[in-house]
Amino acid sequence: MARPKCCRMIGGRPARKVFKPAGVPMSSLEEIILSMDEFEAIRLADLEGLYQEDAADRMNVSRQTFGRIIANARRKVARVLSEGLALRIEGGEVEMPDKRAFECDQCRHVWELQYGTGRPSECPECRGQAFRRRDGHGASSKDRGNCYRKQGRGGTS
Numbered sequence: 001m002a003r004p005k006c007c008r009m010i011g012g013r014p015a016r017k018v019f020k021p022a023g024v025p026m027s028s029l030e031e032i033i034l035s036m037d038e039f040e041a042i043r044l045a046d047l048e049g050l051y052q053e054d055a056a057d058r059m060n061v062s063r064q065t066f067g068r069i070i071a072n073a074r075r076k077v078a079r080v081l082s083e084g085l086a087l088r089i090e091g092g093e094v095e096m097p098d099k100r101a102f103e104c105d106q107c108r109h110v111w112e113l114q115y116g117t118g119r120p121s122e123c124p125e126c127r128g129q130a131f132r133r134r135d136g137h138g139a140s141s142k143d144r145g146n147c148y149r150k151q152g153r154g155g156t157s
Contacts (some may be wrong), residue, residue, distance in 0.1 A: 006127035008092070009060045010040040011100075020086040035092030045070050105130040131137045
């Protein structure tokens, strides 16, 4: 029997759930499902440009697992693009934090906001407009629930 999957942290949901070729009715297209963890892997590796080790840490999986996730995701996206199929993003065993953190580039103030409240327009401390998301999801490896990673021969962390 296979062991259960670790929870996989994601930084947010996609802006749209379905992508398809223009001018083709959805009813005549084959659909490929991209899971939420596969979407997150593409976002971290290809959009944010993170190395696999850093992206794996953000998702709370091993580097090897991240490598498998990103390879499957890229294969699906390549097939969708080359064969003109529809892509639906849904499902997967994922966990999304309640809050996201921001850091001001000017005064270094760090603050958190609930997901779903939109991007802030300015730093609440200095009112500066130069700020960025901090660490992608705000969770450190020690507050990631009951997930674990294998280390070496049989150990867990």
